[in-house]
Amino acid sequence: MTDLSLILSNVLATLGSALALYFVGNAIYQLFFSQLRHIPGPWYAAISEAWLVSHVLRIRQSRAVQSLFEVYGPIVRVAPNRIAYLDVSSNKRIYNSSKFPKGIFYKGLLTNDNDHAMTLLEHGPHAIRRRAFASHYTPTNVSLFQPEAHDFVLETVEILEKLGGDESVDVLHLFRDMLVDIICAASFSHKIGALKDRAQGKGVNYLVQAVDDFAKRGVLRNLFPARIWEALYHIPNDRWKALVDSDKILASFVGERVREKRAGMKGGKLDEVEKKPLVQRLLEYQLPSGELLPEKDVVSEHMGHFIAGVDTTSTLISYTCWELSRRPDIARKLHMELDGVMHDSKTIPDITILENLPYLSAVIKESLRIYCPAPSMLDRVVPATDATSGPFELLGCVIPPGTTIATQSWSVHRSAAVFWSPETYLPERWLDADEIQLVEMNAHMMPFGWGIRTCIGQHFAMQTARIAIATLARNFNVTAPLAETNDRTMEPRDAFVLFPAAMRCKLTFHPRSH
Known part of the structure; x- marks a missing residue:
């Protein structure tokens, strides 16, 4: 036993010396010989x-x-x-x-263990994939989905009105509910009912939670080798399990919607409509080979768009509302501008009108500057x-x-x-x-982003943000309970996407006179 202990001691000492030698050698190389020195x-x-x-x-x-x-x-x-x-x-x-x-x-952001446009590293394959959905995100096509955005934004207003300005609400999660509903409608013509779940006291919708978890999962996955990640995956903790399974939860939901739409195909082709949901465009898309996009790619692509659209836009709207809560001078100017075009606070103007409101545009642009979602x-x-x-x-x-x-x-x-x-x-x-x-x-x-890989969904995001911010500001004065929401809790943190340090944004919405 003594000999075995001696052998083990020598092996460990040798390994320690080798690691130390490697570390010192690598440090010397990086500092004095690397081409980046x-x-x-x-x-x-x-x-x-x-x-x-x-x-x-x-x-x-x-x-x-x-x-x-x-x-x-x-x-x-x-x-x-x-x-x-x-x-x-x-x-x-x-x-x-x-x-x-x-x-x-970017490979840490794979969805369904598969590539989507954002994770395709080479530009050639990305360009082919991008053509599958580019027409969905043109300003003209995006404007067709205004009615869905109006409906869910007004549903959000109704939830806030019921609180009557008597209690605060975590808008970071409320607006995620809203975005999940809007994107489900535009992507699948499907009603998930995230806002209804909230209104009925059912807690956080499972899909909203999965979207919230996915970006954090991607960052963590990127930090660890595959085998270590696989071991971490099996940690027996319910909250951890929900986070690492967020990819599977989203894949299950999206897969069901894709199969439902495919089942509705008639004679090998989907119905011709002017206002196509994203899923229909992806199912109709033909690759340069003439083949249809494989179902796994359709599912992964949808997941990528879903995650990118929900987190970023809801964060932008949340931070804008927070700024309105602590800057009454800005809120007053915005109220004056909106009151002039929204005589009925529940009638939302066409996006072409909102796009031409100078102060609203300046507020959104400044929010994008300081609180860039990515x-x-x-x-x-x-x-x-x-x-x-x-x-x-x-x-x-x-x-x-x-x-x-x-x-x-x-x-x-x-x-x-x-x-x-x-x-x-x-x-x-x-x-x-x-x-x-x-x-x-x-x-x-x-x-x-910048250049040829810039976010293709930016028109959809901006339309949603304009409609939401305009309608919320027209209907409410916003305040922040300082014990719950302040500079410390709202300090921006980033896991590729931006979010507040406290991972919440509790604000109080006081109905304005109409």
């Missing part, structure tokens, strides 16, 4: 992913990267093979080029060079092929040289700027 940044970020991972786990990655920009300048090494930069003039070369594929991070780094991979292209340079630094590079809207939207007092919520900046300033400000806005 000339990129500014803290030494501890250059030698290990640990610094970045620690901020991902603390859900403060965007702020952490911003702090490096403030210390080291517009290009910084945030991990051994990862560069963050802050320069909008470089965006076109990177994000508008088909040569720079997405980074591997503030995190948008990874791209530097491609291999050839004789004609030469080495890739970024802000005067040569970046080798295979390096992950990224900018982030959190920092772009806070450029002090472009946005005066960048942390101040100031809708007037969009109204008072001269033409040159406005062009520069718009160039520094990327709330839906």
